Amino acid sequence: MQIWRADARRQVVKQEQTPPAWERLGGRGLIARILLDEVPPNCDSLGPHNKLVFAPGLLVGHRLSSCDRISVGGKSPLTGGVKESNAGGTTGLMLAHLGIKTLLIESAPMDDFWHILLLDSRGGRFEPANDLAGEGVYQTAENIRQRYGSGIGIALIGPGGQMQMLAAGIQNLDKDDEPSRINARGGLGALMGSKRLLAVVIDASSGEPPQLVDETLFKRAQQYFVDKLLEHPQTTVYADYGTSSMTMMCDGFGALPTRNFSSGTFEGARAISGEALRDLMLERGGESQTTHACMPGCTIRCSNCFADSSGKQIVSPIEYETIALLGSNLGIDDLDVIARLNWELNDLGLDTIEIGAALGVAAEAGLMEFGDGERALALVEEIRRNTPLGRTLGNGASFTGSALGVRRVPAVKGQAISAYDPRALKGTGVTYATSPQGADHTAGLTIRAKVNHLDPQGQVEISRNAQINMAGFDTLGACLFSGFGFADAPGAIRDLLIGRYGWDVPDDILQQLGEETLQLERAFNRAAGFSAADDRLPEWMTTEPLPPHNRVFDIGAEDLDGV
């Protein structure tokens, strides 16, 4: 596996041997290591000194169920700190098939011309792409396929990233060539836009899966893991309901963000629940799919395709976090409206969590009535038209709060809190506050811990373990949901790594990778100017009780600093 460096200013791509210090890292951990080694922590996130890093996880390349995720990172334009955001789809697999351990996009052009970075087994080159700029993500992906043929991988930005909005993400093709798998959080699309890079196009047709040092061991561990994953009852839930099974669970915990986080329960929760979603998809048929895999080889298949009443697809997938932030958080109880908002934001290449939170703040400022889906769509149209208001929303919740003079902003380190209110789910609140990534449920969700989530006791410990495990999975390239399988298949991760690399691997490799990753990330953030003062939830969440349980976030600064 090699390091590929693409210089966006000089428009050349070089291949290098992997330095020893990077060898045993991948995905999120490798990104943290690279940022510490090569990116000045104080640099302008959208300036030439920042780097955009693509890094498949350590296990990526073998269609191991839900373990082919692509991590993308850099200094976050949104938070100013370390950022890694991972996604499914085919990008990770294809980069690994070209033998790319990590791709670094460096420097920035002096002019305004857009380019595509084309990677294949002969190397990489920049190709002019001005004619492809300006369109939405779906059309752009189609235009790129027209130009480069099918069977390619694409990681692209949309209008949001091209306009360098701070909520912009990067979209990857799923196994059906839909550009629906998003490195959503932290503004990495804006960072890619600052390099004037419209897309990375990957032709891995001459590539092959990375070599296995001990194929027998690898395959045996793979089978063990997949068997355990398939046996797990949660896997069936995900296949049937996807992430949307969370809606009623969160409403039950009183943690469902409702009307800009002013309530944890929503009278319209049932109408936007996983059950309602599944019933609607089954009833409508056509292009509806209640279960769908985002990556080749995934056995969980938590994704879905949501069609309108005529059976024509509106958007795929529709996820819980989107349902919560664009639904209950805006007082909207109509899945069709949520799906249309979802499609629009996907097409703009923006993070639905961040924009949903920004719209909630805008509603609080009086720019829309809660529940008015048409007005929400009109505000999203402002983003597309790049108006001052649209730019404000496109920069996310924290920015929108400052712009509109709203104090009740759900954000940490400038990044929006996602679909789990921390006053009712305090362990996840600890994660939001202390994760080097800013507020992000995927950094350490604690909802499945068997504790009273309203009780502040013990939550720091629960969050710490979740954060370590998640940083480990993100370094392996393993999906959050693969954890159910790995938990029931002790030694599988160890054997997969030995089988692939032949390294000495300890039993607790997941935790070791996670701890190392978090330490690297915290070191970068410290150098970028972060301190304990940044490891806090917004002040109003510590004083304003959340219905229905009427609790505040009451885990003290000392406990948070102990994480």
Place this chain on the structure above:
Amino acid sequence: MQIWRADARRQVVKQEQTPPAWERLGGRGLIARILLDEVPPNCDSLGPHNKLVFAPGLLVGHRLSSCDRISVGGKSPLTGGVKESNAGGTTGLMLAHLGIKTLLIESAPMDDFWHILLLDSRGGRFEPANDLAGEGVYQTAENIRQRYGSGIGIALIGPGGQMQMLAAGIQNLDKDDEPSRINARGGLGALMGSKRLLAVVIDASSGEPPQLVDETLFKRAQQYFVDKLLEHPQTTVYADYGTSSMTMMCDGFGALPTRNFSSGTFEGARAISGEALRDLMLERGGESQTTHACMPGCTIRCSNCFADSSGKQIVSPIEYETIALLGSNLGIDDLDVIARLNWELNDLGLDTIEIGAALGVAAEAGLMEFGDGERALALVEEIRRNTPLGRTLGNGASFTGSALGVRRVPAVKGQAISAYDPRALKGTGVTYATSPQGADHTAGLTIRAKVNHLDPQGQVEISRNAQINMAGFDTLGACLFSGFGFADAPGAIRDLLIGRYGWDVPDDILQQLGEETLQLERAFNRAAGFSAADDRLPEWMTTEPLPPHNRVFDIGAEDLDGV
């Protein structure tokens, strides 16, 4: 002298003895001490835990020439760090005459009603003022005088502060009852707005100057200082030209901000010079005044009144920093346009430096042509109408840059760089980068140092001394320009303090006060999450050469950290 605490939620005002640790501080130094002692460094700047502090300097109360300034401070809504901003006018004098060492506005109301805080020799009380909200500063000041009579002091906010815009300041009456003396920087008007306080009204008619322990010594030192001040040639320049004499000086140094800091020299500089301004005022006559005192007893009289061609006053005063930021920085070479912009921003209660810089950024984003004064006025009208674009501009340059996707933003710690480009005036660049206040020329201007301002050598030392001296003056309540007098009257500050307070005072008291103040400020900022990473100029200023000298800012991180 007592501490007055006004609780904006419970609407009560208490008087307390001064604690020993606060005794020997005033103005800026006392504010830093109070913030460290009483304000949680991580609190929401616009939330109930922040405090708005009024503190006359140690020498305030005796009409000592240009030494009756009022410091106002708090945790800055703009920078998130320590903030002190001082102004002339009568507020400081009147607070001192009521025996108020410092006034703390604490907590925040739960409702939306506006109040006035009325202070007189019987104490303080909150009075309803909803009917006075919503108007511009000039009309509001007039309405308050109608209600409370003449001869009062007023510190008030305008629409900008009421809308909690981050560039909002607090305005004080000058000796002619004009609300023209502004605590401009750092968003203190937004902080006052968050307390729902429209104005502090001071009736000091039953008050008296603070007691002098040794009146003879005080008067002798006063006479010595004033004689030296009047002898100084610079004092005559200030009387004739005010601060606007700087325009040609900065243009000569190549440091005049021009078209969003893209050049240090402006082809229209002469048309907006101090000479042109003076000639125009002399030619127009009427309400024009080329020299004017902002405080009773000031012998420098650097202020002015600018009238239109019919002799009717447009605005008073018009200062160099305003001329540069709203003039050359926007490519505008018409003093009448600059004066109208100045009046509008005064009436909105906004910092002309911050908004001038924001408009420069907006011009770079294509929202106006450089040189188009009518468009600049239209953009200011957006602020008044509280539109999303207006709110963005009203939040200052850094915010506008993020909102509009502009990277060339002149700001440090979120506060706009003022009228001296640091690439051509490197000592002032060190001040901008390292001052705990954020970019602010008054924290340590180095333009009068007899060095090559383009040469990075030695600038750290020059800035350090200037910062210490300025922090000292700001703690005394002494105007920047009084420094010419104090420099030529060794021992005068010591004797004034001994005469007033009877303390043991060392010869280097100015430096001791300055150093103590800066240490307190840095301690607060550290606790608020600031680090060396924040003590930097914007990255582009280190790579983009400034015409005509084509230099970048090249003082390294290590040198900056040594300040």
